[in-house]
Amino acid sequence: MKVLAAMSGGVDSAVAAARAVAAGHDVTGIHLALSRNPKSYRTGARGCCTIEDSNDARRAADVIGIPFYVWDLSDAFHEEVVEDFMAEYAAGRTPNPCLRCNEKIKFAAVLDRGMALGFDAVATGHYAQLRTGDDGMIEMHRALDHAKDQSYVLGVLTQEQLAHSLFPLGDTTKDVVRREAADRGLLVADKPDSHDICFIADGDNAGWLREKLGDRNPNTGGDIVDSATGEVLGHHEGTVGFTIGQRRGLRLGVPAPDGKPRFVLDIEPVSGTVSVGPRAGLQIDRITGIRPRWCGTVPEVLDGPAVTVQLRAHGAEHRAVVAVRPAGASSEGAPMGVASDGSGSGSVEIELLEPAEGIAPGQAAVIYDGSRVVGSATISGTGRSHALAQTLQRVAT
Known part of the structure; x- marks a missing residue:
């Protein structure tokens, strides 16, 4: 060839x-x-x-x-x-x-x-x-x-x-x-391996983003608030400096009542509000993905002991049940919104069998069946099942 x-x-x-x-x-x-x-x-x-x-x-x-x-x-x-x-x-x-x-x-x-x-x-x-x-x-x-x-x-x-x-x-x-x-x-x-993001010279993602976004930056500052009480704990110079699950660099002057670290739980770029709370607040077991990309035949449901989802480049595999929701269906029942190149306009619903932490919208969920890559989707939202919410509530009380 x-x-x-x-x-x-x-x-x-x-x-x-x-x-x-x-x-x-x-x-x-x-x-x-x-x-x-x-x-x-x-x-x-x-x-x-x-x-x-x-x-x-x-x-x-x-x-x-x-x-x-x-x-x-x-x-x-x-x-x-x-x-x-x-x-x-x-x-x-x-x-x-x-x-x-x-x-x-x-x-x-x-x-x-x-x-x-x-x-x-x-x-x-x-x-x-x-x-x-x-x-x-x-x-x-x-x-x-x-x-x-x-x-x-x-x-x-x-x-x-x-x-x-x-x-x-x-x-x-x-x-x-x-x-x-x-x-x-x-x-x-x-020769050493490459690390970090190739186009950010010093690895300072937040500083690079603030400089490059300039007038396009949706906000240049805002409040850091307690997710449970709404209390303002501090201020920041822009939401681009934060990601879900972040612990370091919050620069909060008020310690948590229990003395434990706080983590970023939510980012609201329009208002500039960054919500922080305990580590337990990061736990989720439901994920919605958009813009799916399939390596082969488009599945409908993936369920079984070998089905896993990886949520970070060097992260662990999570056992999961995956359901594909096409944008529509033709009269023959074939999924619509799926192009011949394997890309799709539908969504993917992922149920994690064990909770994951610090999963942010924008990250990729890559789906495996054993060692085989089935496809991927961009995470658009996360949530908790009723069972997980109840478990976390019992722990908190």
């Missing part, structure tokens, strides 16, 4: 490209220039978005012996990922820009351009596995190395995208990848 190897400048993507060559594919390396001004994003060897990373990717391609090009997707990245990130925080939600980038850039814009140029697939250094199911569909499964598994951030990929994707590292571990890179003479063998 003719394969585009997306090379970030890190060790994983370099080894993935080398493995694609070893598998007999006709490989061309590409580095995505995602910043309009690389110095304005991040400097240093962080594996994303810098001039140094572009140079590292080029040197790796030279060692592997493949053609190499830089594709400027900075405008698309800014519009689809950075602007979306700002808008979501301004609305009081907590987005995951990595999922957004995979959905809109790495496996949409890149794949579309690549196929228009005659390429068959895109190879990346993500840790996930692809298998062909009994029905002929391409299934995505967790990586062999669960500590490095990245299937969560790939949960937005559709069947069409999976059919044109390669994940050469899915069956190996990070230690093996680094040793292989060294054996191949790749200078990135010991």
Whole structure:
């Protein structure tokens, strides 16, 4: 196959490209220039978005012996990922820009351009596995190395995208990848992994958002209130500095009556009110998701001991029952609002069998059946069952 190897400048993507060559594919390396001004994003060897990373990717391609090009997707990245990130925080939600980038850039814009140029697939250094199911569909499964598994951030990929994707590292571990890179003479063998959000240089999300939003910031301050009594406990400089479940940085001058820490329980961006309360207030067992993305056939109900939901990139799996609510139904009963690419306009109702904490609107809920990724949805709301509410009430009293 003719394969585009997306090379970030890190060790994983370099080894993935080398493995694609070893598998007999006709490989061309590409580095995505995602910043309009690389110095304005991040400097240093962080594996994303810098001039140094572009140079590292080029040197790796030279060692592997493949053609190499830089594709400027900075405008698309800014519009689809950075602007979306700002808008979501301004609305009081907590987005995951990595999922957004995979959905809109790495496996949409890149794949579309690549196929228009005659390429068959895109190879990346993500840790996930692809298998062909009994029905002929391409299934995505967790990586062999669960500590490095990245299937969560790939949960937005559709069947069409999976059919044109390669994940050469899915069956190996990070230690093996680094040793292989060294054996191949790749200078990135010991390069540190990237962390944090690639386009925020110093990791100060709140400060970056306040600066970039400017006049678009829905509020420049507001009250921090006790969720139970409504008592004003403090003030803040903007809701973009908070997320559900946050404990640190509240700067409250009034301690809780029981002396225990307070957590952010709710964010109201219009009024600027941030509600805080005890940790128990974070517990939920009901989730509504919108904008579902399905990796294969659209399910109706998922129930069984192997069905789980992951709610954070490095979070635990939660046993769950999942029901899909299509936007409507045709006369034949087939779901409407589900496009041929696997995206949908319906909703997903998730019942967690054990409570979860600190789940915020805007996060992604990725649904698994065993190790297989079924699909994902953007969390739009959370709640509690009557049983959980009663349990928490008994504990509180």
